[in-house]
Amino acid sequence: MKILLTVLFFSLSAFAQDAMLLSSNVQGAQYPQMTPDRRVTFRLRAADATKVQVRVELPKSVTLDMTKGDNGYWLVTTAPLPPGFWYYSVIVDGFTTLDPASKTYFGYGRECSGIEISGPDSIAAAALDVPHGTLRDVWYYSPSTKVWRRAKVYTPPGYEKQNNARFPVLYLQHGAGENETSWSNQGRETFIMDNLYSVRPEVRQMIIVNDNGIVPARNPAPATGGGRGSGRAMADNLFAEFGEILTTELIPYIDKNFRTIPDRDHRAFAGLSMGGAQAFRLGLAHLDTFAYLGAFSAAIGNLDLAKDYDGKLADPTTSQRLKLLWMGVGKQDSLHDGLLGVHQSLEKAGVKHVWVESEGGHVWGEWRGYLSQFASLLFQDTPAPKKR
């Protein structure tokens, strides 16, 4: 009992006045801590290390040296941080890795640490006292790649209650280095939608499906090395191979196993960054499948409307067929100027679209906001199922 009390006292004394734990901490972790003015203190134990740093992926990445304290602990406190979700890494004597005190989020092609900094954006994405939908892991077989694949499926609060009602579907994709877990984990997609339905009942309840847009090279596979090879092979993977999975395997699975409205007028496709490039290319290639397209900070550059996407954007029937072509990007995003150029080309050519410029960068805080905005515009001509 004496030892226990000592530990307790140390623990108490280590806390700054009014410090808060973060919701992104693992259960029981005493760090990271945040002050009311949003300064974050990181702590880790590396008794024999000579250099320890924390790198926080703010709109501009920041690397801070940690200072060695007692008992092998290293500490550092940031300047006040902007609200939002920020990936971070710790770097111990040249080893870039995770902070064991943080929940993990798949990003940058590996599991990452993250800090959720409360602010106006986070409230929209918090688990509030409203009706909640559910998130499912579903497994479906992919004949084209001969593996079982996992997708994440969010069904809205009304789905279980109204068990004869059918729902439209948004297919929503992550960015490069992320996967099918990213929209629910770091994107907080389920809470954003739950809160949106609660505050704005006119928003149409929809199913949201997240899949992995980077088709793995047979996984687990003989380790013959090499990865995906050339840029050409990478493009085939992101567009041709994923396009085949999406349109011939995933969508039929979802339409078979969920109460969807299985036609183009009740299907949207959107994605962020790399997923935005997929939304443009695959969406325009499959106008029979999707009537709504969304590109969040899309990784596309200047377009030649006459040539790119088989000239689909220059074809006036495209504008007639698409119920919504939505583009958003932050002013601090390095992709901003290229996307502004795309917007201007579309405007000049008379291609109907929605253009949103937000204040931030290439970060999850922006994409959370875009989801609310984009989803609010979807399926508005489809009557909601009657409440029972």
Add this chain to the structure above:
Amino acid sequence: MKILLTVLFFSLSAFAQDAMLLSSNVQGAQYPQMTPDRRVTFRLRAADATKVQVRVELPKSVTLDMTKGDNGYWLVTTAPLPPGFWYYSVIVDGFTTLDPASKTYFGYGRECSGIEISGPDSIAAAALDVPHGTLRDVWYYSPSTKVWRRAKVYTPPGYEKQNNARFPVLYLQHGAGENETSWSNQGRETFIMDNLYSVRPEVRQMIIVNDNGIVPARNPAPATGGGRGSGRAMADNLFAEFGEILTTELIPYIDKNFRTIPDRDHRAFAGLSMGGAQAFRLGLAHLDTFAYLGAFSAAIGNLDLAKDYDGKLADPTTSQRLKLLWMGVGKQDSLHDGLLGVHQSLEKAGVKHVWVESEGGHVWGEWRGYLSQFASLLFQDTPAPKKR
């Protein structure tokens, strides 16, 4: 292109002949690799470190020194490993953390790395070409702790197809340092059940619910330190507080939102290690709620049947009321002898129960096997819903 080919060649040359990637690696990671005789090579980059180790939590924990190679990479290859799931950590200059190449698994009170070593046990837990159930994240409000809580709910393959059928429910709990994600992540509960139903159609399809058995002290909360304080407070937390959540909040939520058969004859409660202690104590305290109890490597020591659990085990009506009291433990488990003592006491007192001794230790490989065995015995007097 030249740089790309160089990287490719290095990558090829680094692979041992016939090496396999592990399914526990993150997408795209080239290590850990496994040889056909199940030797695992770990690799990480820590250019400026002086001592780098890997600790693998085999039934007996093994720590291996890594050797510095070219370009700041450290490598080590294990002896042949037993099949199963093994947690591991990397230790870089005294910093115990995760390998960024591994998927993460919540264990030991933090996110951990893990290796999935193929073998007979893993086949039963693999994603095979059989009908798959789905796993849901559900959120429910807990009035007693004033937070929204997440539970994981597995519905069997028949649940969606037979949409008027009702199903019995197994409440299945994790061990200390784990949480509601552990049975589906490291336990591979969903695949075990999918495969079991496919091979043995006489096993009754059931819903499985995993909740967090360690009630968090208001999370996120003012960081006033202190944790859970005394052993008494810890016990209150694990038993009284979790028991209240389970019986008055979680079960009513599940019965309201899923097609359950909402009575004691169609409810089972089981857990591993700490969760096994919860199954004994809470199960015996709530015989009106549960008719089946399972304790997997339960963290309980010698029992005084007359006194412990309010004498419930010594009461002959308990045996009459329980349809199944199931206990399993591995011969290499440090809890084995204590549990053998419990089994002997129960036998001596004529308390009807099933006692299973397996060969392994206090590890997930055993618990996966126990789930199959235990689930096969549940709800056998309840007719399965008719196929449509």
